[in-house]
Amino acid sequence: xxxxxxxxxxxxxxxxxxxxxxxxxxxxxxxxxxxxxxxxxxxxxxxxxxxxxxxxxxxxxxxxxxxxxxxxxxxxxxxxxxxxxxxxxxxxxxxxxxxxxxxxxxxxxxxxxxxxxxxxxxxxxxxxxxxxxxxxxxxxxxxxxxxxxxxxxxxxxxxxxxxxxxxxxxxxxxxxxxxxxxxxxxxxxxxxxxxxxxxxxxxxxxxxxxxxxxxxxxxxxxxxxxxxxxxxxxxxxxxxxxxxxxxxxxxxxxxxxxxxxxxxxxxxxxxxxxxxxxxxxxxxxxxxxxxxxxxxxxxxxxxxxxxxxxxxxxxxxxxxxxxxxxxxxxxxxxxxxxxxxxxxxxxxxxxxxxxxxxxxxxxxxxxxxxxxxxxxxxx
Numbered sequence: 001x002x003x004x005x006x007x008x009x010x011x012x013x014x015x016x017x018x019x020x021x022x023x024x025x026x027x028x029x030x031x032x033x034x035x036x037x038x039x040x041x042x043x044x045x046x047x048x049x050x051x052x053x054x055x056x057x058x059x060x061x062x063x064x065x066x067x068x069x070x071x072x073x074x075x076x077x078x079x080x081x082x083x084x085x086x087x088x089x090x091x092x093x094x095x096x097x098x099x100x101x102x103x104x105x106x107x108x109x110x111x112x113x114x115x116x117x118x119x120x121x122x123x124x125x126x127x128x129x130x131x132x133x134x135x136x137x138x139x140x141x142x143x144x145x146x147x148x149x150x151x152x153x154x155x156x157x158x159x160x161x162x163x164x165x166x167x168x169x170x171x172x173x174x175x176x177x178x179x180x181x182x183x184x185x186x187x188x189x190x191x192x193x194x195x196x197x198x199x200x201x202x203x204x205x206x207x208x209x210x211x212x213x214x215x216x217x218x219x220x221x222x223x224x225x226x227x228x229x230x231x232x233x234x235x236x237x238x239x240x241x242x243x244x245x246x247x248x249x250x251x252x253x254x255x256x257x258x259x260x261x262x263x264x265x266x267x268x269x270x271x272x273x274x275x276x277x278x279x280x281x282x283x284x285x286x287x288x289x290x291x292x293x294x295x296x297x298x299x300x301x302x303x304x305x306x307x308x309x310x311x312x313x314x315x316x317x318x319x320x321x322x323x324x325x326x327x328x329x330x331x332x333x334x335x336x337x338x339x340x341x342x343x344x345x346x347x348x349x350x351x352x353x354x355x356x357x358x359x360x361x362x363x364x365x366x367x368x369x370x371x372x373x374x375x376x377x378x379x
Contacts, residue, residue, distance in 0.1 A: 007177065011154055014173075015057075016119035016139035017164065019048050019067065019101070020112055029112045032164065033062060033120055033140065037112060044105040047096065055161045056122045057144040064095035069123035086117045142168040151177055183328040189300035192328075219251070220258055227259035235261035237294060243270045245281045249288045262292040262321060267304035275310050283319050292321030294347070299327050308336040315346040322347030 013021075019034040031037055031051075038048035054062040071093045074081045089109040096102050105111060120140065126133045137145050142164065143156040154175040158168035176193055178184045184196040185203045199207065214222065223238055230236050238255025240263045242248040252263040265285050267278045286293045295314075297306040305327060314320040325333050325348070333350060340346050 007154075007175075011145075011148075011156075011175070012119055012137070012139075013141075014143040014156060015137055015141045015145050016121065017054075017141045018116050018119050019050075021116050022113070029116060032166075033067075038103070038115075041102075043108050044091075046103045046105075046111055048101050048103075050099045050101070051164060052099070053163050054140055055163075056125075056140050057138050057159050057161055058122070058125070059161060060122060060124065062120060062122075062140050063098050064101045065098075066123050067101045067120050068093045068095050069127070070120045071118055073121070073126070074118055083117045086114050089114065142166060143173060151179075153177060178328070182326050186298065186300035186326060186328045190328075216251070216254065220254060223255055223258040223260060237262050237264050239263070239296075240265050240285065241296070244268060245284050248281065248285055252285055252289055252291075252293075256289060256291050260291065262294055263289065264294045264296045264324065266296045266298060266302045267306060269302035269304065273304050275307075278304065278306065279310060279314065282314055286319045293319065294322040294324060294349075295320055297323060297325045297327045297332075305329070305332070308332060308339050311336065312339045312343070315340065315343050320346065322349060324349040326350075 017032045019032060019038065020029050021032045022028065023030055033051055033054055034048045035051050036049070038046040040046055050062060050064065056062060071090060073079060074083045074087065075090065089105050089107060089111065090103060091106045092104040094102050122138055125138055142159060142162045144159040146155040146157050148154045156173040158171050176187060178187065181198065181200045185200065185207070187193045188196045188207060227236050236259065238252070238260030240248045240252035240255060242251050245268065248265050255263050265282060267273055268281055282293065282295060295306055295311060299305045306323065311320060311323050323336065325336065337348050340348050
């Protein structure tokens with residue numbers, strides 16, 4: 001294993017095993033491919049015995065030669081392995097027999113915890129074609145690799161070949177690769193995924209079931225602070241995120257009176273709704289104001305998706321000045337961006353950086369605001 005990316009490395013930890021690994025909760029070193037913790041022969045010599053019956057996902061046995069190959073692959077300077085920096089103390093690795101490996105160290109050090117980074121790979125598969133192996137890895141861990149799509153997903157399945165102490169706890173595992181924080185949160189709230197990492201602090205209480213919803217006075221104070229900070233240099237979008245149309249109009253008028261340059265509205269929520277009702281709501285809010293109105297597509301929060309087929313006619317009629325897409329639905333976003341090519345005054349706003357190249361091909365102004373490249377939204 002010579003990978004250096006965080007995501008590939010995390011995937012490798014499920015597909016491959018080391019002789020030892022670290023307990024994910026306590027970080028205590030424990031045996032993995034080794035039957036027991038490697039034995040100290042003297043100050044600079046250790047021996048490890050492989051787990052009986054251990055096989056790779058293709059059914060071939062894990063041997064001492066694979067262990068030697070794995071360490072030499074990491075230590076070889078031409079491979080530029082990130083893991084090499086953790087095991088510089090290793091001088092030589094040799095196979096004593098098919099199931100025993102001996103390590104000679106350059107100096108005394110904390111050997112056991114260091115070698116946890118070294119994952120064992122099948123020599124007979126890797127050596128002939130390393131690039132093919134990198135594209136479709138084969139390990140001995142609790143999960144086997146199924147497929148990977150760049151910037152989309154990695155799919156794993158529980159390995160029926162695994163005979164170690166820590167088997168897979170799910171038959172199948174799919175990692176959705178989402179670089180944008182809001183997309184991850186939306187996916188979590190919609191039930192598309194069951195767990196996410198790097199949760200934005202502002203979303204922690206909501207994901208815990210304790211949504212922070214400011215009072216009208218608090219919302220007014222937020223808009224005052226933001227408009228003062230913006231000082232006319234960038235437009236401020238005031239949120240009118242309310243359950244009913246009358247409340248949304250009231251909130252939008254308050255935002256306008258406090259200096260907001262435009263207002264943002266969602267679909268009605270708390271009760272079931274329909275596109276006809278959503279259309280009427282946006283038209284009513286727009287008719288009640290002298291400011292531009294933008295739609296906020298955030299189905300994870302309001303449980304209604306704003307499809308391009310709803311939004312584009314509103315834009316064509318001059319009702320909507322733009323839309324902020326936080327739906328996490330790339331297909332819908334692309335249809336929206338393509339449909340908006342004939343509407344030069346209509347702004348299509350999005351957060352995920354992965355959408356930027358596509359959006360710029362479709363419309364050069366699809367990342368930004370009607371009056372500038374930066375938006376501050378006061379919800």
